Amino acid sequence: MGLAIVTGGSRGLGGALCDLYREQGWRVVEFSRSAPHPFSVELDLSDVRKVTEVFTREFESLAGLDVSEVVAVSNASLLGPVGPVERSTPEDIIGHLHANVVSAILFARAFAGAFQDHTCPKTFVNISSGAASRGLAGWSLYCASKAALENYVRAVALEQEDRPHPIRAISVNPGVMDTVMQEEVRTSRPEDFPEVERYDRLHREGQLAAPSTTASRVVELVESRPRPGEVYSAQ
Ligand SMILES: NC(=O)c1ccc[n+]([C@@H]2O[C@H](COP(=O)([O-])OP(=O)(O)OC[C@H]3O[C@@H](n4cnc5c(N)ncnc54)[C@H](OP(=O)(O)O)[C@@H]3O)[C@@H](O)[C@H]2O)c1
Numbered sequence: 243m244g245l246a247i248v249t250g251g252s253r254g255l256g257g258a259l260c261d262l263y264r265e266q267g268w269r270v271v272e273f274s275r276s277a278p279h280p281f282s283v284e285l286d287l288s289d290v291r292k293v294t295e296v297f298t299r300e301f302e303s304l305a306g307l308d309v310s311e312v313v314a315v316s317n318a319s320l321l322g323p324v325g326p327v328e329r330s331t332p333e334d335i336i337g338h339l340h341a342n343v344v345s346a347i348l349f350a351r352a353f354a355g356a357f358q359d360h361t362c363p364k365t366f367v368n369i370s371s372g373a374a375s376r377g378l379a380g381w382s383l384y385c386a387s388k389a390a391l392e393n394y395v396r397a398v399a400l401e402q403e404d405r406p407h408p409i410r411a412i413s414v415n416p417g418v419m420d421t422v423m424q425e426e427v428r429t430s431r432p433e434d435f436p437e438v439e440r441y442d443r444l445h446r447e448g449q450l451a452a453p454s455t456t457a458s459r460v461v462e463l464v465e466s467r468p469r470p471g472e473v474y475s476a477q
Contacts, residue, residue: 244268245309249287249349250318252276254421255369258457259315266461271304273349274318287318287345288337297352305356312362313464314353316346316391317369321426324380325434335383342387347394354398354409365464366411368395370473374415380435392473399471410470414460417477420450451477 246263250256251272260270260279270281273296277284285296320341323334350366357364373381374388392413402408418424418441427441444450459476468474 243307243309245304245307245312246270247304247312247314247353248272249316249346250274252278252282254423255416255419255453255456255460256315256317258453259317259460261454262457262461263313269307269309271300273300286341288320288341290340290344290348293345293348297348301352301356305360309360310362311364312357312360313365313367314349315367315369315460316349317367318345319369319371319384319387319423321381321384321423323383324426324430326380327382330383338383339387342384343390346391350394350398350411358405358409359407361407363467364407364409366395366398366409367460367464368392368411368413369460370413370415372415372417374413374473378435378437380430380437396471402470408470410467412463412468412470413473414463415473415475415477416451416456416460417475418444418450419453419456420445421453424450 246268248256248259251260252274260272263270271283272279272281273283273285275286283300285293287293320338323330353366368391370392371388373385374392377385395411395413398411402411428445430438432438456476463474
C-alpha cells in the first residue's frame, strides 16, 4: 500500500492529489483548517506550536504502517497579505511565514524523522511557484516564502545523497490553476497587485489548468523518480 501525506488537501491542487492517490488505492492523510474529508486532520499551519504537536503525533503513528511507497506533498500555502510591505501588519507577516515556511519545514522534518530508515521509495514534494524565482510587486511575502522553500529542498536533497535510504526531495512549479487561490489573485486591487490584469486575462482566456490535470502531472513526475533538488514544471 502506498501512503500519501498532503498539506492543504481540502481543495484545489492538494484536494485533487488526494483524490488521485485514493483512486489508486493509496492511504491518504491531509492537513487543513476545514478538514472536510474522513482522512483529514484539522490543523491551522500558522499555529506553529500546534503544528509541532500534531505532526509529532500523526507521523509517529504513520511511521508504524507497512507501506510500499510514501509521498509527502507540502502543498498548503497562503498568498496574502497582498500589497506593499509597509501596509502589512507584523501579525500578518508572522502568520504568513509560519504557515508557508516554518510549518512546511516542520512537515519535512516530521516526514524525515518518521520515514528516514524505511527502505521503500520516499519522495518529498514542495509545491512551489514561478514566484520563487521572480519578484512580483505586492507579493513580497509569497515570493520570499516560495524562494525559501526551493532552496531548502536543494539543501535537503544534498543531505540525503549519502543516506542509506534517501528521501528524494524535489520542488514542482504547478503553473496557473483554476483554484480559490487564483480567485484571490483576481480580486486583488491594482494598487495592491499591479499585475492583476494579466491574471484576469488568463482566466478569461481559459488558460488556467484544472487542478486534476496538474495533480496527474505531479503524480507522474513522482513515479518517474526525478532528480533530487530540482525544480520541475507541471504545466
Ligand atoms: N493556483 C495557482 O494558480 C497556483 C500557481 C502557482 C503555485 N500554486 C501553489 O499551488 C499550491 C496549491 O494552491 P491552490 O491554488 O490549490 O490553493 P487553494 O485552492 O487556495 O488551496 C490551498 C489549500 O491550503 C490550505 N491552507 C491554506 N492556509 C492554511 C493554513 N493556515 N493551515 C492549513 N491549511 C491551509 C487550504 O485549506 P483550508 O482553507 O481548509 O485550511 C487549501 O486546502 C500552493 O502551494 C500554491 O502556492 C498555485
